[in-house]
Amino acid sequence: MSGKKLSGAVERRSGVALWRQIADAIRQSIADGEFEGMMPGEIALAARFGVNRHTVRAAIAALVEEGLLDSVQGRGTLIRRQTRFTFPITRRTRFSEGLAGQSSSRDIRLVAEERIEADSMLASALGVELGVELLRLTLVSRADGTPVSTSINHFDAARFAGMAAAVRDTGSITRAYAELGVTDYIRLTTELTARLADERERLLLELKPGAVVMEARAVNATPDGAPIQYAVTCFAADRVTLKLDMPV
Amino acid sequence: MSGKKLSGAVERRSGVALWRQIADAIRQSIADGEFEGMMPGEIALAARFGVNRHTVRAAIAALVEEGLLDSVQGRGTLIRRQTRFTFPITRRTRFSEGLAGQSSSRDIRLVAEERIEADSMLASALGVELGVELLRLTLVSRADGTPVSTSINHFDAARFAGMAAAVRDTGSITRAYAELGVTDYIRLTTELTARLADERERLLLELKPGAVVMEARAVNATPDGAPIQYAVTCFAADRVTLKLDMPV
DNA sequence: CGAACTTGTCTAGTTAAATAGACAAATGGA
């Protein structure tokens, strides 16, 4: 409702093909609720964007491929129901709890496990000495089978040696912590930015080129404020809205 | 430090020209601190991305145009110093205060002023009746002359009739509020997402096509929790990192 | 200076994107 219109604004020679610009604009318009149920006809859309009908068809074909639209000869192009998760970020952020009411299944999968030495940045974030051995876990979180986020997590290797196995067994960070004796934890700080998804993220999150991710760098700590986890989480921007609740 | 590498991953037939994909990858690599001072030579970059040298040159030309790089014949391509602002989002979020230590000048400019009727979404966010007259102000915030964010703000028109003039005069939301008798305000909630910038945002924020914005939808209130402002703010993702401090 | 590197410019050819128009095939309603 921010006053946006589907302005027929496509730029030529911008390095982004017209059909992709149009696909992006249609996707956003649907997200904004401008279109519902049925799309306008291809000829109408072509006129609106000031391009040939075949160019619009290429855009629609891409969105059909994405699963957002469904074209039926003789009828028109239908808009498929799209769900967008709302993920709360608070002092007590938990992946599974956050999406509990919005999805029927959640799971966290371990995709990589490494041991590295703390550089200056990690050392200060986790409050350990430079060069201390750290455990680095790469995870992918899904809701209803759809990848929502992927994260790279750092822990003190000495204290959390069994973390990888615990995450694999429980499918949950919170439960893995519990197995290792951490019954509660809080989030100290979160830094957010957004950018285009890189190759690794596109693979893990099953995204198309040109997709946008939100990157959150967070420090988790025990309730007394001692850091235990440094996490860089990438959310698929078109699948999730981050909700920051400010406690009054 | 999230383990990213400048993997030579460019996708053909993706609707995004190779030179633009490469420009995006280089921009991100510089932001990640992978390159400093001088870029590798064009021939090395071409080999890395698996494309022709002329394609790399097109990418570099775009980044030179952006002001991020500077090519010198015979010497090479220099990386220009780039500053990224860190913008804190807390219960007491203030634009000018947030960037005070990072920039020598801040200003907020009023670019549009409208009166609209509250739809159901705005009415519930602001706690007013459906159809109540609202003031809609479009603002652009700059730091050191660089556009950082643009916002669309809604206020109860009856209570904040002089808001537009106050913002124009003071160049600050906080001071404008003060002129209208609101000495303090807090942020109730913030919803974040990210996407490609649309035409309007590219114009206001002086962005290139393909640039990413973070969209924050926030409700501000008086200290007792009564909503007074509904704001949709778009941040230029490559110019700012949002920092969410979780109060312990 | 001169060798070894860099970016800048040129021509030529290939591949992908976009335009243009015509017509087929399916749908839904009068």
Add this chain to the structure above:
DNA sequence: TCCATTTGTCTATTTAACTAGACAAGTTCG
């Protein structure tokens, strides 16, 4: 059933993007 409207498919042409190679022009350093 007939007709208007929709998406689907085809051919042809133009324009932009990419590749390939050669060479000029500027910088650095021994």
